Amino acid sequence: MDFSLPAEVEDFRAEVRTFLAEHVTAEVIERAHATGTFHDWGLHRKIAAKGWLAAGWPEEYGGQGRSPLEMNALSEEMYLSGAPVDGVGVAGLVAHTLLLAGTDWQKRTIVPRILSGDAMCCLGYSEPDAGSDVAACATRAVRDGDEWVVDGQKMFTTLAHEAHYVFLLTRTNLDVPKHKGLTMFVVPMDTAGIEVTPVHTVGGERTNITFYTDVRVEDRYRVGEVDGGWAVMMTALVFERNSAWYGECVRLLDHAVAWAGEGRDDRGRRIIDDPSVRERLARASIGNEVSNLLGWKAAWMASEGTLPGVEGTMAKLFTTEHYQRAADDLIDLCGPEGLRRHGEDGAAADGWIEAAYRHCQVTTIYGGTSEICRGIIAERGLGLPRAR
């Protein structure tokens, strides 16, 4: 066994870290926090210019041919830096899916726009009545000659207000089982009939509801087969589950350790010297390490040519559940000062723990709820009979 990363991965990681140290300024982080939009055009274009949106692709398709290990290092460093990279993730996901399932025209026209950092994407999967049960999608697409007419509503289309394309799951067939009547499109956001309404969340993030009314979409924006949308979405989902939030867990703990090391209690003793504070910080450290290892295991399997479906799901489940437990424990140990928000005088860890406590709640939901993840692990990983 060897837990050290190959030299080329460490070199790449160092390059990424240097780049991020320069470009992820306090200003960039503050702006993302203030707007709730975890996407920064300046940073995004610089990342695109480095070629990192497609870093994991074969060079023949314009990528850098980086291994799953390098890609995990890239993702880890981005989250560790605190960079607002939701947009990077979605752009990479959509572009990657188009590379695998798109038409030549899409690869020539849309993919380059995304990879250059000029165009952003958002995901149009969830609907009011289709959350975990995403196949219950009711947004209709009806063929009309060489066009499709789309009507419906999508929830949680994060970044829609910045995006140029929505990766839109629609229902095209009512006469077949629900998974078999779906079709995917990559629809330009400036198409007539698309409306974006902001949604504010307890975590401070902005997301959106998008409404689609008589939206006419040319057939060339269709991704994959008619009624083959489920397979396209599954292709994309594989990229979503990993221990990406590990970086946020590290930042959370760093804040808590720094605060506890500086603060003093009523008797002048360092907070970090309190036994139960020490126990909680130590416990959070273990959770971080385990999150990290589960993520690297999945990356390593991918680098060995195995699709880590169950392992990536485990990494996602563990990391996000740990994140919530840790935030809960660590805001507690700050006591009342943990309640102050970022920017307030005297806020423990400048309010970042309070912000994390609110933000982390959503991480067990998107990209597959913990309940969905547990079902996948039980059925696919353990071979248990289908749940009742």
Place this chain on the structure above:
Amino acid sequence: MDFSLPAEVEDFRAEVRTFLAEHVTAEVIERAHATGTFHDWGLHRKIAAKGWLAAGWPEEYGGQGRSPLEMNALSEEMYLSGAPVDGVGVAGLVAHTLLLAGTDWQKRTIVPRILSGDAMCCLGYSEPDAGSDVAACATRAVRDGDEWVVDGQKMFTTLAHEAHYVFLLTRTNLDVPKHKGLTMFVVPMDTAGIEVTPVHTVGGERTNITFYTDVRVEDRYRVGEVDGGWAVMMTALVFERNSAWYGECVRLLDHAVAWAGEGRDDRGRRIIDDPSVRERLARASIGNEVSNLLGWKAAWMASEGTLPGVEGTMAKLFTTEHYQRAADDLIDLCGPEGLRRHGEDGAAADGWIEAAYRHCQVTTIYGGTSEICRGIIAERGLGLPRAR
């Protein structure tokens, strides 16, 4: 609101406590621990002589007409004393069920033998393939004139080796839904064809498997209607779910507090002065208090004429789950010395915490597993749709 007990309940409690202080000697407790049989004939007969096996019955049926509050005080004191009263519980349960569902002959013949403390009972419900799904009972009873011929096997017939009667659930009809083909009997243990095999458990308790081979049972031993056994069992079950283990939780915590107050760490400081030891002891104290309150709430509802089906189930669920969490925490704080068994030199709290850690594991199983309890609370208490 008034949490104080009426004077007559406190008086009765004091009487019980005085009685138990006299009769539950260290020797009685040691013997129960050594044999794993939580029944002591001497104590049992003394309790019977006090009339407490039927204390809750109306006086016209030979009882003392004691209220549900007095009965809860009786049960609480018995468990707090550490008395081996498994037998008291089963005897009362069977006698009470016979009072409600038995024939005149049973009430005249069997009930007095039980109430006098001369006859013990055991419960024959569980089978190898019928645990939580007790209605899956496969032990057959086939009518043959004025007799029934019983064949089958029962698991966990605790006290069978001391008992004079087994309260035996059998299948009498294969042509109806499983709940509707069951019949209950109260069978003398000396009937030919009954065999008792001891089963030893990780908690140190002895239980048994009982085998029934061509056992011929006269019809007068039948309890309730033919094919009406489910209703008889439900009548009995109501008596089973409460916070009886609260007393054991108190004993557990008392042991831990005493040990931590006496013990010293390497630097000569009292163990109980360690902050995380204090936190755990305090947390266990809260759990004890809540267990106690949930039990009293159920008793109070009964005293008001309401059947506390859901509330008794809550008391059982909370108390037993808390018991396990507390034992887990409290054996931890003893460190290595917590591993020594009762009777070994240097054992923390004379090994009683170690014994409780093993014993408490079974409490979330018998009388309805935690999973069964949660299902009852969800469906009956919260009105959630039947689980899938």
Place this chain on the structure above:
Amino acid sequence: MDLRRTEVQEAVRDGVGRFLAKASSPERVRAAEPLGWDRAVWDGLAAMAVPAMGVSSELGGQGAVLADLAVVAGEAGAHLAPAPVVEAMVAARLLAGHPDVGGEWLGHLVDGTGPVTIALRPPREGRLTLVPGGAVADAVVALDGDELVIVAAATDADRVAPANLASAPLADIDLGQGAWDRRIVLAVGGRANRAMAAALDEWRSLTAAWLVGLARAAFGIGVRYVKDRHQFGVPIGSFQAVQHRLADLATTLDGAELLADKAVWALDQGDEASSLPAMALSFCGETAQHVTSAALHLHGGYGFMEEYDIQLYFRRAKAARLVLGDPRRELRHLADRLFGPVEG
């Protein structure tokens, strides 16, 4: 033993509950953010004589026992009332213990002119931090050294109300400066300490009742949601994992309610050494946090939308535990009560 509320309590619950259902609707609660203060809610409660309800009638109150105040606290929690109700009720009783010097401010509460609150911690370097209700109170009772004092603000200078997790009216207050120069000593030495200790136990018990009210309301929202929300063709409340989680929470919630009720009962019985207030605050706080967290998560993505009400409960439940301090320290306070102080 009688676990029913009295008729008077039922009437109070009904009256306060009806008023708050309108005056402190989720829309109003949102509108009162981020400060967590709605003058109309205070005025309405004052019109019902709530602030000084727990004070004897000779002093202008209703002579209500803590168990009655707990009913009010529970309704305030259930409706997330944007006003420092618990703090004002505790302050009123504290002032009533020193009517000669505290009479003026007690009258302020009897008349319902505006809130008076208490500081849960002594000042540190002349500064009271995160005083509950401090952002909107006209005066604050605090233990300053060995003096129990009430200080009043001439202006809002030297009072900072930081944005916080709960959108609660917490404030930092600099004592001994121009703006807070009205200072009356209520008691000194042992009497001062005992009075504050008693007030803190009342605060613990009533806050526990407040948390139970909050948690019951949030639990109701969660249960209704899982009955209504369908996924995979069935109500999500039919999934066993959901059911079992809710069953455990229903159980702890019943336990929390009993514990909070018993804590106020014990204080009403005059049991000053009771460990029940600390138990109740710990357990009800933990329960409220678990309940609101589960109810939020059972909403899926909707739980995180500001537009849904459950997040209002979620944020307040956590904060109410923390405003007194790290919950682990509260456990140690309980240990002091139960097992005596640490040696040496």
Place this chain on the structure above:
Amino acid sequence: MDLRRTEVQEAVRDGVGRFLAKASSPERVRAAEPLGWDRAVWDGLAAMAVPAMGVSSELGGQGAVLADLAVVAGEAGAHLAPAPVVEAMVAARLLAGHPDVGGEWLGHLVDGTGPVTIALRPPREGRLTLVPGGAVADAVVALDGDELVIVAAATDADRVAPANLASAPLADIDLGQGAWDRRIVLAVGGRANRAMAAALDEWRSLTAAWLVGLARAAFGIGVRYVKDRHQFGVPIGSFQAVQHRLADLATTLDGAELLADKAVWALDQGDEASSLPAMALSFCGETAQHVTSAALHLHGGYGFMEEYDIQLYFRRAKAARLVLGDPRRELRHLADRLFGPVEG
């Protein structure tokens, strides 16, 4: 990065695993209770040169790295081998660090004559308590004041092997008395302390591997049971509450395995200051406890019958966490590593 075991490790796993599957079957494990010792198991492992495997070939060992020893430890845990395998392997490496004075006892392990173990805590009032393997070891390495010593028993007098939760061969040993008068000083002062600290980290890491092996085996028993056991007409493994519990455990178990593997890897890399051994012991101990407890409870009443194997795992998993001390203290030890010592 390579998370595969080496071919040599696979061979070791295969060899040790095959041997233990027979020699340490559940029946044999039961027969070895309550002492937790089976001479045939020791002899078989000794015949495979296990005890001194981690010692250089010049000193008679196989020059195996800790990662190789972890494979043996994992198999010992999986089969609950009634012999102090981890302790002997750690003792051998400790003795190999002082071959001049420790050579005789190292030879004892190289030859497989009998176990040598290490005391996890210094003596208190001349007494070593609950030494793992101490009930059956021919000698014990201990840190006695500022001396690292190895002491040997002439007879079994002054050695008490108390019955315990795990049926493990723990013993209390009175030093400096007649029976334990053979005493060799291996090192003194800073060298002694460092050697013992390093040995304890090896013990932590290998015990973590042992716990992972135990937990994997217990998890397998649990999963098989819920697939086989039917209630209400379906396998109980089809109930969502059962599935979700097992899915969480499968996840932590994977994490525990990685952590244990990384801890031995870090020590093999020479990272003496690594916090990974303490992390691994904490997390693998907790995981093994949760896994064995769940597996036991999923058996319903059968889980409590001595006749079923799962209780053997359940008891040992808990005890292995405790033999070093209260797990909370181990967390504080980890905090010392991560954040530096407590001030003052």
